[in-house]
Amino acid sequence: VNRKSHQDGRIMRAPKTETEVRQEQIAGAAIDLIAAEGVNALSIAGIAQRVGIVPSAFYRHFKSKDDVLDAILDQLQTMLLANVEAVRKETGRAPERLKSLLQRHVRLLSENRAIPRIVFSDSINGGRPGQKAKVKRIVAGYLAEVRKIVVEGQRDGALQAELSPQAVAVMFLGLVLPTAVIRDVIGGRLDVDRYVEAAWPVFERGITPWPAGLKNR
């Protein structure tokens, strides 16, 4: 949606558009930019170009660059929590729920590469203190939800009772993180779905109860 010029070469003025629409376009463009090149590469000029307006027009719709980031963070949180909600509504015991959450989460991160980029971004850590806190809260909240599923599973015997729920929750995140981080490193060599199918059974075997007599190996 770049700025176009007429056949005669004159530059077209961007069509006047409602602020509400522009805000969504801007947030979308920002997310695309972050996904493609990281939070560092996010610039007002880059956003404006993608939306098809002039940089200064940006300020008709957002108060500042940080305001867009805030809006994006809200979107991320919504997406992450939607996954948790969906899984919670599914019937099934803890292991099935965790596997379902893993699949959704991995897919979410692989389709929205802006999410890991933002979570790992040191730009955000160095930015507004409130922003860093917001990211923290999002991840901590997600972690708490996973922990909750683990505790439920331990109560009804579907998961091993001796394990620390926190440790299991952190390990669960550890199943997801590499798909987002290592992807760049090893190029296209990591098929996410295949990875989940290979990794999940290993994790499941580790967290479900094991037969008596094997406890001390």
Place this chain on the structure above:
Amino acid sequence: VNRKSHQDGRIMRAPKTETEVRQEQIAGAAIDLIAAEGVNALSIAGIAQRVGIVPSAFYRHFKSKDDVLDAILDQLQTMLLANVEAVRKETGRAPERLKSLLQRHVRLLSENRAIPRIVFSDSINGGRPGQKAKVKRIVAGYLAEVRKIVVEGQRDGALQAELSPQAVAVMFLGLVLPTAVIRDVIGGRLDVDRYVEAAWPVFERGITPWPAGLKNR
């Protein structure tokens, strides 16, 4: 080692120091800065202040800011490979080796917070193309070493033969990543040693052979 002033308040000139020494001081200061505030916060002014010289003096010892980053990357690679080497020299079968590597790796990342900050940095991804490639090579090399241990373990029956070595290696990294990433998120609440003690058995149970008859759960 900030710049000092005499009692009478006059500013002292930094003592003339061999370039070789200064280069180490500068690299050290840069690593400290990255560990504390991330790659984004790395500035010539910040380095100079920590070393106790004036920003422009930096250029007596390095050609550019990128050159320091290159030097740091070399140091990181050395540290990571040292761990792999050490583990390789230890006797023991694959599971013991992996646990040892996990402990070393977790400790390394928790003591050198600059490492994860650099690996996850989008600043580096947006910088020199060669730098991104260098990071990729480091991580890919590490991954290859882990894979090698896994394959050996599968050959002598200490690890389950059906598992994809690549998937196991990626999962292994997944055990380590959260300790580096989630630490900020949950504050001091994650005791790394305790996490390893809790997470390792789960992982081990998943990758070692399991009794016949349990294969299909």
Place this chain on the structure above:
DNA sequence: TGTACATCAGTGAACGCGCGTTCACTGATGTAC
């Protein structure tokens, strides 16, 4: 139906700031004689 006016998004020029880098100069240290 037509005219005057208010609203508000779009525009280009300009500002200010941070920051990497350059440069001419200083002054300490070591070496040649």
Place this chain on the structure above:
DNA sequence: TGTACATCAGTGAACGCGCGTTCACTGATGTAC
């Protein structure tokens, strides 16, 4: 032992660039009358 000179790290001023942000102005759209 003393003097002249080369070397090289330290210094402050200045430059240039990118980039977020501001501002006065433009012009399209909708509304009141």
